[in-house]
Amino acid sequence: MQKLAIDTDFLRNTMLELLSIPSPVGFTDEVVHYTCSKLTELGVPFELTRRGAIRATLKGETDRPACAVVAHLDTIGAIVRALKPNGRITMLPLGTWSSRFAEGARVTLFTDRGAYRGTILPLLASGHAYNEAVDTQPVGWEHVELRIDEDAQSVEQLRNLGVNIGDFIAVDAQPELHENGYIASRHLDDKAGVAALLAALKALIESKISLPVHFHPMFTVTEEVGFGASAILDERISEMVGIDIAIPATGQNSREHGVTVAICDSSGPFDYHLTRELIGLCERHNIQHQRDVFPYYFSDSAAALRAGFDIRHALIGFGGDSSHGYERTHLSALVAVAELISLYAQNGPVIARDRKAIGPIEGFPHQYKPEDLEPPAPLPHPKEFL
Incomplete structure (x- = not known):
């Protein structure tokens, strides 16, 4: 197993290209096309679900049990809720985010006839x-409105421009990368x-390492x-x-450097054995890391369990301050994530018994061994209390 070098230029450029593509949830076809083009450039085969979720494959020695890593292409955004008599637009948020972060945002409004630029005020x-x-x-969302950069001072003028209820609103990313x-x-x-994830995939392909x-x-x-990874x-x-x-x-242990390994989120604990294996990979290969729990958080891997898939699931992250607002992270965190993923791909399944979906007790793991625990001290005899 090797800790692979990550192409940071590729990582940065890919991230900037992704950020330039509007993809509020429900309006993701173009970012799917982009991601498929990157997989094609890397020579990685893939297939799509009806709605555009992508499953790529790097072949290993066996296809059972297989391992997966998932990231999401959709972002927060908004949708037109109502047209106002003053020619402004009331919005419904897509995803969970505060209107505090919407105020002042530059956006693109996508109508059936074309796109308009505007500002949330x-x-x-x-x-x-x-x-x-x-x-x-x-x-609150009832206290903001969208002003598009067109001659629109009435509902009729908005309609003449082709604006309709349900039109998608994408918020500009406005990225800044610092030295x-x-x-x-x-x-x-x-x-x-x-x-x-794409940078980790590039490193694996260029290394020509055989995967288990x-x-x-x-x-x-x-x-x-x-919904996340509920159908892929x-x-x-x-x-x-x-x-x-x-x-x-405040109150969290995540950092903007290194990789954060989640132990639990709002859906409950992540798989004990897989989570500890990821931590072990960080420790054995000197990847900066920390653990954290997230009481107000939900993820792709948790969505898979809710959909009924019997898998071991885990979550790793890059520390991003001010989530769902103007977020900030550090390149070292993204590199650490890519390094850990490239090691995980080489690692193979954490429990060999998982080759079968269901089976006997043989091979089922222990989280601790009772014989390793100190026996509890005996209770004092009742007379000793007298």
Whole structure:
């Protein structure tokens, strides 16, 4: 097993190209085409579900049990909810994100007839008109509106422009890459994770390392609304690792450097054995890492379990400050994620028994051995209390 060198130029460029493609959940066809083109360039075969989730394959010595890694192509965004008499637009958020981060965003509105540029504004947007009320107005999606850069001061004018209920709104990423390694942008969740997965795949292909089992890089298109990897697995895949944003914040242990290994999210604990194997790979190969738990978080791999797949699942992440806003991470975190994924592909399944979906007790793992525990001290005799 080798710790592979990651092409950071490829990772950066791929991430920037992904960030330039609007892909709010439900409007992801173009980013699917882009990702398939990258897989084609790398020489990796793939197949798509009806809605555009991608399952690629690097062949190993056997296809059973197989391992998978998943990242998502969809982002947060919005959709037209209502046309207003003043020619502005009321929005419904796609995915879970605060209107605090929407205020001031430059966006593209996609209609059936074409696209328009615009800005999301608070209802009271000008201090020269509303004075201190600008600072005291409430926060919420009902308190913001979209102003498109067209002659539109009425519902009729919006309709004449082709604006309809249900039109998609994509928020500009506006990425900035700094020489010190920091990356600031909207939608690093999860386009930075996708770029890290593609960079790991490139390293594996160029190394020509033989893999013990089939390795499936997968890309989903509905993670932000909770479906994620619910329709892309098959019965040969016994375990899956998700790649997503980790959350550096007060009370959290995630960092913007190294890889964060999640132990638990809102769906419950991740698989004990697979999670510890990933931590072990980091320890044995000197990859900076930390553990964390996420009480308000849901991911692709958890969605697979809810869909009924009996797999071992885990989650790793790059620390991204200010999630679902102007996010920030560090290149070292993305490199660490890619390094860990390239090692995981070489590692093979964590439990050999998982080759079969169901079987006898033989080979089923232990989380601890009772004989290794110190026996509890005997309770004192009741007379000793007298």
